[in-house]
Amino acid sequence: MKTGKLIGSGKYRDCYSIEGTHLCAKKKRPFHFKLKYFRPGFFRDLNKEEFKVYSNMPPKLKEFFPSNYQIEGSLLISERPRDYDGKYSKIIQEHGPVYNVPFWEDIDTIFNLLIEHKIWLFDVFNKGTNIMVQKVSEDVYKPVIIDCKKFGLKSYPLQLHLLFESELRKKLIRRLSYFHRRFKPESIVTKSEELRIK
Numbered sequence: 001m002k003t004g005k006l007i008g009s010g011k012y013r014d015c016y017s018i019e020g021t022h023l024c025a026k027k028k029r030p031f032h033f034k035l036k037y038f039r040p041g042f043f044r045d046l047n048k049e050e051f052k053v054y055s056n057m058p059p060k061l062k063e064f065f066p067s068n069y070q071i072e073g074s075l076l077i078s079e080r081p082r083d084y085d086g087k088y089s090k091i092i093q094e095h096g097p098v099y100n101v102p103f104w105e106d107i108d109t110i111f112n113l114l115i116e117h118k119i120w121l122f123d124v125f126n127k128g129t130n131i132m133v134q135k136v137s138e139d140v141y142k143p144v145i146i147d148c149k150k151f152g153l154k155s156y157p158l159q160l161h162l163l164f165e166s167e168l169r170k171k172l173i174r175r176l177s178y179f180h181r182r183f184k185p186e187s188i189v190t191k192s193e194e195l196r197i198k
């Protein structure tokens with residue numbers, strides 16, 4: 001397996017193509033002795049942690065992740081989502097506002113599944129770099145989550161965690177409304193919103 005060109009960078013990891021495949025590999029960014037790299041998480045193995053989070057997802061939620069998630073040494077491998085015309089899909093930040101109802105129906109579904117299963121993935125909605133817009137056909141676009149690492153909260157004792165649950169839910173709601181403001185055109189109304197309006 002040979003890594004090729006750099007296809008994207010986050011705060012913690014770089015993502016490379018894998019030659020001769022439609023896969024990509026996430027790799028920890030090289031260490032620089034600069035203050036800005038001393039973030040929580042920099043010294044953790046986020047690839048392994050993300051793989052574990054993914055592996056424990058309910059099957060319905062896994063549908064919104066790329067296929068072929070696997071660990072190879074220190075690399076996290078996954079499929080690069082492609083559009084119906086064969087081109088690689090774009091992250092929503094590059095794509096811009098999404099004028100497509102099925103896409104936003106899926107975002108509602110993702111949000112409801114996260115709440116139902118108490119999966120507090122705040123990083124999904126707070127920036128435009130962790131969701132891709134996969135054009136399945138001319139009329140149907142699908143969100144694909146490409147980053148599901150988790151920060152914080154793990155070490156809270158259970159009782160405290162329960163106490164905070166409503167706060168966690170509120171935080172996820174805030175992140176989603178920020179995501180809506182950035183990428184959801186006002187003209188788009190999903191089924192659940194229609195029901196609320198009636």
Ligand SMILES: Nc1ncnc2c1ncn2[C@@H]1O[C@H](COP(=O)(O)OP(=O)(O)OP(=O)(O)O)[C@@H](O)[C@H]1O
Pocket residue numbers: 007008009010011012013014015024026066078079080081091123129130146147149
């Ligand atoms: N499966 C994938 N297909 C295509 N591009 C991908 C894929 N996974 C990651 N990327 C690209 O690599 C970038 C960095 O990956 P990732 O979001 O996992 O890094 P990170 O450092 O953990 O991010 P963050 O800054 O959100 O903490 C993504 O924003 C995206 O551009």
Ligand SMILES: [Mg+2]
Pocket residue numbers: 010011129130147
């Ligand atoms: Mg990211």
